[in-house]
Amino acid sequence: MSSQVRHLFSLGSRLALCAAMVRPGTALADVGTDHAYLPVWLAKQGLIRSAVAADIRQGPLDRARANIARYGVSNLVSARLSDGLDQIEPREAEDLVIAGMGGLMMIHILKRAPWLKEPARRLILQPMTKAETLRKFLADEGFFIERELAAEEDGHVYSVMQVSYSPQKRRENELFYYIGKITAETAQGRKYLQLQNRRLKRRANGLSKAGNISQANHFFSLAAQIETLLSSAPA
Ligand SMILES: C[S@@+](CC[C@H](N)C(=O)[O-])C[C@H]1O[C@@H](n2cnc3c(N)ncnc32)[C@H](O)[C@@H]1O
The missing domain is CATH 3.40.50.150 (Vaccinia Virus protein VP39)
Known part of the structure; x- marks a missing residue:
């Protein structure tokens, strides 16, 4: 040693x-x-x-x-x-x-x-x-x-x-499980939200292709809520 x-x-x-x-x-x-x-x-x-x-x-x-x-x-x-x-x-x-x-x-x-x-x-x-x-x-x-x-x-x-x-x-609420307490106030926070947004949309698209439209819409709606958070954040 x-x-x-x-x-x-x-x-x-x-x-x-x-x-x-x-x-x-x-x-x-x-x-x-x-x-x-x-x-x-x-x-x-x-x-x-x-x-x-x-x-x-x-x-x-x-x-x-x-x-x-x-x-x-x-x-x-x-x-x-x-x-x-x-x-x-x-x-x-x-x-x-x-x-x-x-x-x-x-x-x-x-x-x-x-x-x-x-x-x-x-x-x-x-x-x-x-x-x-x-x-x-x-x-x-x-x-x-x-x-x-x-x-x-x-x-x-x-x-x-x-x-x-x-x-x-x-x-x-369900969105909390995807983003926790991470906000769009920091550059890293925005990247995390963008990542979760992409994941939710990917999942929604998969469900949509499989014909599960109501579940797909559910995940599209969660993704849209993240987009709202991102669009109201400081640049
Ligand atoms: C990728 S390393 C992470 C090292 C460090 N914590 C970091 O974040 O950089 C994951 C470590 O967790 C250990 N590990 C996995 N399961 C475990 C368990 N049940 N109890 C204790 N250590 C575990 C692995 O052996 C490995 O060394």
């Missing part, structure tokens, strides 16, 4: 947005950490009290361990083999990041940790797919998206959600 401590790297805009939602001084769990860039960066900046960098696979965990040692933050960050939150104590996850995974895997992980249902805990979620299914799951389970922003990196646009448990269940 090298004793040389390297200069700190920059996080890409996707992980930087996740990092910005982590509360200073928190005990952090980064689930599906891979390289552990997020907890290492936060530890180097003095922004967290402790972190568990968790991954289900040995290869990523070895990468995480190497980076934790390379950047000299072993006193604050520990790497742990864990399927989701299975090997993580509630006290180690005041804030919890799950980034770069599919929305369905996130749901699977969240369902197995009922102790997440405490208002003081903060979940920061960045799904790669199925964000709409994740938003519906969160609403049905009493979780509330307090803040949601889009990040753009390498030509892709991602949603990052800041979530906490808020005991009354909410019924959101």
Whole structure:
């Protein structure tokens, strides 16, 4: 193990947005950490009290361990083999990041940790797919998206959600499941809305070709609602 401590790297805009939602001084769990860039960066900046960098696979965990040692933050960050939150104590996850995974895997992980249902805990979620299914799951389970922003990196646009448990269940309107709290106020937000608009229209066109006109019209109407949001936004 090298004793040389390297200069700190920059996080890409996707992980930087996740990092910005982590509360200073928190005990952090980064689930599906891979390289552990997020907890290492936060530890180097003095922004967290402790972190568990968790991954289900040995290869990523070895990468995480190497980076934790390379950047000299072993006193604050520990790497742990864990399927989701299975090997993580509630006290180690005041804030919890799950980034770069599919929305369905996130749901699977969240369902197995009922102790997440405490208002003081903060979940920061960045799904790669199925964000709409994740938003519906969160609403049905009493979780509330307090803040949601889009990040753009390498030509892709991602949603990052800041979530906490808020005991009354909410019924959101269907459009909410597709766009969450992302607005057209930022360039990244507009790109996210444009992406969801294209996806909804593609789905509507498929349904239309299959002869399912009423369902097609439903999705065309959701797409049109997004167009209205885009057209009333600042250029
Ligand atoms: C694409 S990487 C994301 C790395 C980092 N979080 C990021 O956003 O850049 C996804 C990681 O999640 C891990 N993973 C997948 N399913 C998991 C699970 N159930 N529990 C823990 N880690 C998991 C994979 O092994 C992989 O290292």
